[in-house]
Amino acid sequence: MARERGLQAPKLHPLPGFELEEVDGDRLAAEESVDRARLRFGARGEARLDFAALTECDLPEPRLESLSTRGARLNEVRLSDVDIVTWHSRDASWRDVELGPGRVGSLDLSDGEVRAATVSGLRIGYIDLRAATLSDVLFEGCSIGSLDLPSASLTRVRFVxxxxxxxxxxxxxxxxxxxxxxxxxxRFEISGRAGRPPLEGLYATPEQAAELAPVLARTVGLTLL
Known part of the structure; x- marks a missing residue:
């Protein structure tokens, strides 16, 4: 990915293969630490992993009505072929995470931290990332209903x-x-922080700028006649 006028691409690397132990995810408890495991869950159940620590783990085909990873730490974790209705992950830390393909009804990652993550081939209704910190994140081939990022901090984030x-x-x-x-x-909503232009740090095509002209005009108080 080439740099263009100061634009920096996400710094990512594919997760290595791990020698993993098969673990029944339904038996895990909150605040538990799990290393080098392949976690499997019962179909259409619920999983509560709040404040857990998952390191070098694989979650293949999680099909859950509800997954809760509030305050959890996910480090070098791969989730593939996901089918999750509701996912609560507020205040969690994701580092070197690969998510997708699959579908998620809603994902709450507000106040969380996401670093070096790839989200690919995911269909998701709602993502709440308000006040979250994202750095080196790639979204590729995703269909998103609503993406909420108020007061979030984004560095080297790319959509393809x-x-x-x-x-x-x-x-x-x-x-x-x-x-x-x-x-x-x-719908596209944007406003700047004090002392900063509202679009600073965003890179778009001229065609996108033309399509978003009414929104941009409202942002600077311009009336289009």
Missing amino acids: DCTVDELDLRMAQCSSVDIRGLTIGA
Whole structure:
């Protein structure tokens, strides 16, 4: 990925293969530490891993009505072929995480930290990332209903071949955020922090700028006639 006018690409590396022990995920408890495990869950159940620590783990085909990883630490974790209705992960830390393909109804990662993560081939209704910190994150081939990022901090975040119906970037702080590969639908909200232009750190195509002209005009108080 080449740099263009100061734009920096996410710094990512694929997860290595691990020698993993098969573990029944339904028996895990909150605040538990799990290393080098392949976690399997019962179909359409619930999993509560709040404040757990997962390191070098694989979660293949998690099909859950509810997954809770509030305050958990996920380090070098791969989740594939996911089918999760509701995922609570507020205040969690994700580092070197690969998520997708699959579908998620709603994901709450507000106040969380996501570093060096790839989200690919995911269909998701709602992502709450308000006040979260994202750095070196790639979204690729994703279909998103609503993406909420108010007061979030984004550094080296890139969208490739993605769509989003509603995008909220109010008071977000952006640096090298590449939305050229993101098709934005009906609603786009943005406002700047004190002393900073509202679009600073965002990179878009001229065509996107033209499509978003009414939103940009409202942001600077311009009336289009």
